[in-house]
Amino acid sequence: MFLSIQAFQANCLILKCGDGAPDIRFPFRLSGRQPHHCGRPAFELSCKDNTTMIRFPSYGELVVKSISYDVRKLHLLDPKNCVHQVFLNLNLSHTPFRYYYVIKNYTYLNCSTRLPPSFSEVTCLSDSRHHVYTVESSLVLPESCRPVKTVAIPFSYSPYLADNSFGLGLTWSSPGPDEDCEAKGGQRKLQTGYSTTKPEKGFPIKYLNLGDISSKFLMVLLCILAVVLLISIKMYHSKKVDMQLENENLLEVLRCYKAQENM
Numbered sequence: 001m002f003l004s005i006q007a008f009q010a011n012c013l014i015l016k017c018g019d020g021a022p023d024i025r026f027p028f029r030l031s032g033r034q035p036h037h038c039g040r041p042a043f044e045l046s047c048k049d050n051t052t053m054i055r056f057p058s059y060g061e062l063v064v065k066s067i068s069y070d071v072r073k074l075h076l077l078d079p080k081n082c083v084h085q086v087f088l089n090l091n092l093s094h095t096p097f098r099y100y101y102v103i104k105n106y107t108y109l110n111c112s113t114r115l116p117p118s119f120s121e122v123t124c125l126s127d128s129r130h131h132v133y134t135v136e137s138s139l140v141l142p143e144s145c146r147p148v149k150t151v152a153i154p155f156s157y158s159p160y161l162a163d164n165s166f167g168l169g170l171t172w173s174s175p176g177p178d179e180d181c182e183a184k185g186g187q188r189k190l191q192t193g194y195s196t197t198k199p200e201k202g203f204p205i206k207y208l209n210l211g212d213i214s215s216k217f218l219m220v221l222l223c224i225l226a227v228v229l230l231i232s233i234k235m236y237h238s239k240k241v242d243m244q245l246e247n248e249n250l251l252e253v254l255r256c257y258k259a260q261e262n263m
Contacts, residue, residue, distance in 0.1 A: 011035055011038070012025070012026065012037075012038035013034070015030045015033055015034065016052075017047035017048075017052045018047070018050025018051065019050075021050065021051070022052055022064060022066050023067065023069075024052070024067075025038075025069070026039055026040075027039055027043045027172070028067065029043060029044055029045065030045055030046070030047065032046075040096070042095055043172075045064060046061075048061070051063055052064040054074075054076070056091075056095065057094075058090055058091035059089045059090045059091075061079065062076040062077065062078060062079070062086065063076060063077040063078070063079050064076060071171075072171045072172055073100050073169055073170070073171055074097070074100075074169065074170040074171065075167055075168075075169055076167055076168050076169070076170060077167045078167075080124075081124065082122075082124035082125065083166055083168060084124065084134070085124070086168060087151050087153050087168075088108065088149060096172045096173050097171065097172050098170065098171060098172075098173070099152070099154050099169070099170060099171075100154070100170055100171040101154035101169060103152040104136075104152065104153060104154075105137040105150055105153075106134045106135065106136060106150070106151060106152075107134070107135055107136070107148075107149070107150045108122070108125075108132060108133070108134055108147070108148040108149050108150075108151070109132065109133045109134075109135060109142075109146065109147060110130055110131075110132055110145065110146055110147075110148050111130070111131045111132075111133060111144050111145035111146075112129070112130070112131075112144045113131070114131050115131070115133055115142060115144075115145070119133045119135065120135075121133055122134060132148070133145070134153075137150050154168065
């Protein structure tokens with residue numbers, strides 16, 4: 001276990017499972033090594049033979065190859081070298097994660113005979129009697145094949161469907177600007193209303209951050225109300241001063257009038 005002396009939060013050190021392993025810091029937390037407040041729920045990592053691991057209830061453990069905190073990208077590998085098992089079984093619907101790249105539906109086929117080389121065979125799921133292939137869902141099925149399951153696969157992965165060891169990229173959602181603040185060691189990061197992820201492959205996903213817009217609108221509204229309040233107070237005091245001057249002038253006139261009567 002390698003420890004960094006840099007602290008990003010009280011009692012929260014940046015940890016690593018081994019030399020060359022990714023930094024583990026907020027929102028991730030190393031289970032059993034960091035307090036619960038050092039990370040968010042469902043972001044727990046573990047160390048296994050100096051390798052960083054993350055566990056998904058729907059599939060099991062995956063290797064964390066790298067974590068890019070600036071673009072919120074998690075690069076994962078299947079320890080069994082069969083990423084298609086991940087695509088078939090991984091369910092992200094009840095997690096804070098989603099695929100980093102744009103997804104597209106593909107259908108897995110179980111064929112009794114081998115198809116032409118133009119089809120991508122999944123060797124880690126095939127044997128001598130069953131040949132598994134991945135095809136676009138719109139494709140007409142060959143007679144010797146039956147569909148097994150249609151799943152959403154990152155579109156940028158399509159040229160590598162025959163590579164069983166190819167990894168997959170996930171991203172995670174942020175509950176608000178506080179995550180950036182804590183991840184930067186208490187230095188809040190300014191955000192715009194729109195944010196764009198820039199994937200290495202595939203299409204960038206642009207989304208509207210409604211939380212940032214709402215907070216900015218509230219700040220502008222509070223500033224406007226503060227200015228209006230200051231102007232109102234100033235006008236009130238100005239009128240009060242004018243009334244005092246008028247009263248003093250009136251009293252002076254009355255004094256002069258009484259003085260003339262007494263003469």
